[in-house]
Amino acid sequence: MNTTFHYGTEHLTIGICLDIAAGKTKGIIGDDARAAIRNSRGYVEQIVHEHHPVYGINTGFGPLCDTRISEEDTCLLQSNILRSHSVGVGNPIPQEIAKIMMITKVHALAQGFSGVAPETLDRLIWHIDNDIIPFVPEKGSVGASGDLAPLSHLCLPLIGLGEVFEHGQRVASDTVLKKHNLQPLILGPKEGLALINGTQFILAFAVKAVQRLNDALNRADLIGAMSLEGLMGSARPFDARLHNIRPYKGTKYVAKRLATLLDHSEINTSHANCDRVQDPYSLRCMPQVHGASRNAWLHLKELTEIELNSVTDNPVIFSADDTISGGNFHGQPMALPLDYATVAAAELGNIADRRCYLMSEGRYGLPKLLVNDAGLNSGLMIPQYTTAALVTENKTLCFPASADSVPTSLGQEDHVSMGSISGRKLHTVIDNLEYIQAIELLYATQAMDFRRPLRSTEVIEACHALVREHVPHIQNDRVFADDIKQLHQIITDGSFLALADAVAAKNHINLSHDEFGIY
Incomplete structure (x- = not known):
């Protein structure tokens, strides 16, 4: 202790x-x-x-x-x-x-x-x-x-x-x-x-969601950087000057993380003078999309911490002669940010699915479906079906529970927040997002294999090596559900992020900021 x-x-x-x-x-x-x-x-x-x-x-x-x-x-x-x-x-x-x-x-x-x-x-x-x-x-x-x-x-x-x-x-x-x-x-x-x-039921789900969504946001930047390397995308869109003239906190933070992760990458510098003018949005706009989800997370974190230190029962007793029957028990202050965070989590999965699709198209020097012998082998055709299904399921969960109210208690309680539903379905969306990220990790690692002997940065290479300890390079078709399960495990048990943080610390690379922590 x-x-x-x-x-x-x-x-x-x-x-x-x-x-x-x-x-x-x-x-x-x-x-x-x-x-x-x-x-x-x-x-x-x-x-x-x-x-x-x-x-x-x-x-x-x-x-x-x-x-x-x-x-x-x-x-x-x-x-x-x-x-x-x-x-x-x-x-x-x-x-x-x-x-x-x-x-x-x-x-x-x-x-x-x-x-x-x-x-x-x-x-x-x-x-x-x-x-x-x-x-x-x-x-x-x-x-x-x-x-x-x-x-x-x-x-x-x-x-x-x-x-x-x-x-x-x-x-x-x-x-x-x-x-x-x-x-x-x-x-x-x-x-x-x-x-x-x-409001402790809503609050407990919010507390855990702040942690889980923060981990998902950190993984999104790491896996997105790996996908960018596999697709030989440009790091220029992560230049701090660009984001200082549209200075959202989340956007600036993601751009800095991506620029740091890609700094001095052999893969990235190898195509500095190529003819490609600009990348698809799922690569180029990671700071804007991941960053918008970061902003939603910051809002949820701020309000969750207020709720953590609040008195939310009724009536409130100030003295024997001073009691107030108020509404501090009403969950609306948490229901709205939980619904907002649900959309933010879903969008992380949405853009990750787009990157999976992009890596399977056979563009930018990658083989179609990320295998050399496509035809006899389906390669990474069908895992993207799974991400598409999960993305769509998440979209159906994005309707805000807080937008509805059903009167209860014979009309005495005539407006309710439904925030308990907001909290539960946010976790369902994060559950799905974790599988989407596992699948993008499968694609990104495979794509990076085709850029050898060029190497990326210390952090990204360590993440690649961790994947290869659990999932070998794909040459022929196999039961890809087993690979997805293995990668989902290293995502949810914390080992993927822990390794990235440890390598970053060892190399004196700063990937964090106190404002985006949970303490």
Whole structure:
């Protein structure tokens, strides 16, 4: 364990959140946060005893907000809300996402505006620290009254209900609590509502998407540079002067990365005086296209970090006499950038598919379909069918979920964000993008083989060599699905980017900038 993070008082970044989920950082509640939590809890108890009508403390929920609840029933009300709102359906979300939900829920509640008991947060931290992860179904949230259904499932184990994953096995929560000599919690007034009213389902998907899309963007530049080398494209369009007169952050960053990756390449300098005037857009416009997706990523990162450090439940407790029933639970601030990022991810796949097609055409000195004996062999004809299918599937996922709203709760909740759907489908698009990038890597490496004995730069040659450790040069047809699977593995396990970063560092090549990191 390298470091410690203080819930409720320190600034949580995407990288720190992921480190807590990975067990690299330990999240704790310090004395200042614990005092604020106790004060907020005291305000709620005062409200109950003095019978001030406050939503969700001594009233019903949603359209039942005008129904008063007696003091003796305020605790039963809180456990009932977890039971009645646990209506999720579908497959379980990834355990890492569920763990991030717990981390972000603790951080929000530990700020001392929600009226929960310290013991409740301690139990959530116990789940995090011991990797005992609640079963959370993937579907059922409309992303506005908070992510009610998934958060209800997330918190059912606190009261001994629902299921959890322990050591990868799905077991009943009460069984696990007994095994660890723990009793189910008895929730006090406001606690059930505070636990399930928030955006942590949307937020958890956003946190992980920022990481995954950042990796995809970094790979896009690397693989795109390899494709450019295979096609003997020009590095002139990456000249900083060109991008300083249209200075989008993402565009300038991608142009600099591509120029750096190609600097002193034998392949690139070998055709400096060729007759080709300009390259197709999928090569020449990488800074503009990859860069636009970088800009979308920057927006998502910025808003995700704001959400990470926000209080998103309702009502918010400032004191016993000052409570506000507002709308901080509404997911629209995250739904819109998630939908924007979905388009950005899809476009990375779109332009990668174009480069695959370009490399298969038999232009610029490459053999048709990237094999010498095309005819008897189909070569790399059909993998581009797969990229075309994945690109089209991604296009169908680009309709923004946030553009729709279906009223719920008898009209009390008459505008909802659907941001939970935005978050889930962004990950589906990234799943497809990772396969598209694996296929472009297959094409780019094969194309570079036909430029031998010329060599590219240290970083690009290292990436080429890594591919060839797993996938040999294609001379005759074989089951290319096996090659795609191998390349998808080195993409998703991080080894492709890790190697590129290590070689760049060894050669004192700077391919990064803090603004485009996750810490």
